[in-house]
Amino acid sequence: MKVTILTGSDDLNFSLERYLYFVFYEQITDVFRARLGCPETMRPEMLSSQLWIAEAFNPDDVDNPEGFRTVKKFAGNTRSLLLFSSDRPETFPAGGSFWLTIPSKTRLSGKIRQVIENLPPTIEEFQRLERLLPILGGKPFNHHNDYHNKG
Amino acid sequence: MSKEPKILIVDDIEEYLKSLKAILENKFSVITATSLEDARNKVSNDIEIILLDIRLDENDDANKDGLLLLEWIKNKYPEIPVVMMSGYKEFDLAVDSLNLGASYFLRKPINSSELNVIIKTIMEKSVLFRENVELKEKLKKFKT
Numbered sequence: 001m002k003v004t005i006l007t008g009s010d011d012l013n014f015s016l017e018r019y020l021y022f023v024f025y026e027q028i029t030d031v032f033r034a035r036l037g038c039p040e041t042m043r044p045e046m047l048s049s050q051l052w053i054a055e056a057f058n059p060d061d062v063d064n065p066e067g068f069r070t071v072k073k074f075a076g077n078t079r080s081l082l083l084f085s086s087d088r089p090e091t092f093p094a095g096g097s098f099w100l101t102i103p104s105k106t107r108l109s110g111k112i113r114q115v116i117e118n119l120p121p122t123i124e125e126f127q128r129l130e131r132l133l134p135i136l137g138g139k140p141f142n143h144h145n146d147y148h149n150k151g
Numbered sequence: 152m153s154k155e156p157k158i159l160i161v162d163d164i165e166e167y168l169k170s171l172k173a174i175l176e177n178k179f180s181v182i183t184a185t186s187l188e189d190a191r192n193k194v195s196n197d198i199e200i201i202l203l204d205i206r207l208d209e210n211d212d213a214n215k216d217g218l219l220l221l222e223w224i225k226n227k228y229p230e231i232p233v234v235m236m237s238g239y240k241e242f243d244l245a246v247d248s249l250n251l252g253a254s255y256f257l258r259k260p261i262n263s264s265e266l267n268v269i270i271k272t273i274m275e276k277s278v279l280f281r282e283n284v285e286l287k288e289k290l291k292k293f294k295t
Contacts, residue, residue, distance in 0.1 A: 039237065042249060044254070044255075067242075
């Protein structure tokens with residue numbers, strides 16, 4: 001299985017990669033790492049990943065659901081696990097079929113196993129998540145690199 | 152007549168076009184375009200690579216005409232490799248670009264050595280692709 005990890009930090013990416021190889025060594029063939037806020041880390045081979053593990057929000061840009069928007073593009077085709085940080089509203093469920101709030105009492109390995117066994121989340125499931133947390137459905141911020149405020 | 156491979160750079164910022172042109176013109180015949188329409192008129196089958204910015208209107212923060220142009224290029228000229236460039240930081244834009252058929256996504260400001268490596272890789276793949284097509288044609292003739 002090919003997996004892409006998309007988080008806001010290289011450290012977390014490396015840790016998750018090692019964890020995946022350690023726990024799922026029989027199932028994982030390739031792990032690709034990409035960074036939120038760094039689109040240049042996207043590689044063509046990631047498009048054929050069978051599983052995306054992504055932080056829903058960019059931790060450097062806390063209201064920007066960049067990871068959510070990214071995995072939503074693979075709705076219905078690719079398995080995904082969205083990771084939320086614990087500062088979400090109390091009304092937001094700590095976990096669901098394809099998301100998990102961390103830290104959590106749920107074991108990450110168990111959740112990943114569940115995601116792998118389930119069918120990929122559908123667009124309706126992503127939309128349901130947007131209704132639970134409306135900020136997820138916001139338009140992209142169009143943050144631009146202001147190397148000269150242009151381009 | 153120039154025998155250098157042709158490269159088309161599409162960006163609405165003239166100074167940016169100039170700096171990219173300066174990097175590439177010793178190896179390529181460089182053509183530039185500053186808008187979606189301008190680029191559509193300049194794309195042709197003899198272009199080896201297209202470098203395409205996502206935002207083609209600096210006054211519109213949400214402009215993504217580059218993606219529209221990418222889609223158009225991939226419909227009309229699917230074999231021309233396109234390298235997307237952008238100052239946008241949103242990761243999902245890179246997913247959109249590669250999903251639409253871009254070969255690479257580069258973040259602005261472009262690192263010239265990275266650009267040269269990518270162009271070299273694309274050119275090598277193009278040579279292999281052409282050789283493959285020629286060999287298949289020869290094989291076909293040989294069989295008949």
